[in-house]
Amino acid sequence: MTRILIVDDHELLRRGLRSILTGAFTELVLVEAADARQGLAAVETQACDVALVDINLPGRGGMELLQDLRRLHPKMPVIVLSAFPERDYALRAFKLGASGYVSKQSAEGELLWAVRKALTGGRYVTASLAEALAAQLAGDAPEAPHETLSNRELQVLQLVARGKTLKEIAAELALSEKTIGTYRTRVSQKLGLSTNVELARYATRHQLVD
DSSP: OEEEEEEOSOHHHHHHHHHHHHHHOSSEEEEEESSHHHHHHHHHHSOOSEEEEESSOSSSOHHHHHHHHHHHOTTSOEEEEESSOHHHHHHHHHHTTOSEEEETTSOHHHHHHHHHHHHTTOOBOOHHHHHHHHHHHHTOSOOOGGGGSOHHHHHHHHHHHTTOOHHHHHHHHTOOHHHHHHHHHHHHHHHTOOSHHHHHHHHHHTTOOO
16 A cells, blocks of 8 residues: 655645555555645554655645654655746755655656555656766866845745735745844845846746746
């Protein structure tokens, strides 16, 4: 029996994943969650063999959930699902312990291959990502300014780019407005940009927001 956790806030995507997975595994139990809190609660009550986590979750983001899952359930592989570019997010995900990074635009077979690799203890890495990893290790890949951002700073940048106020971001991330302001200041300093409009343009140009 294979037990897979799906954490995604979009019902349509969960339904699509459900269809793909049930068609590929004969003995399967799917556990679904719409956010990080539900995902953590789910694995506390029933152990899962692998987790599929959307990177763009409301509140506590997918990267933070990845960290939580790796800390609390180190033997459970986690595959990150994302609509964002591999270069900007996959490297972060693997550094945090992900077993795979799959684009939401990928073919069905790629997702299934990633899941099967994870279930056997392996890691799924695309050819393009393997090349990017090799270039980074060799020091040949120039680092974009946003690659210096922490996961939380990147999350704040994304929310600012979506037009949210500091107060709204604080409420969504369950942090104080002062703390969010500090993150916002760090983002501005690292990117060399001052206004929200400039930050939004940067995030859009680098495909950091969907």
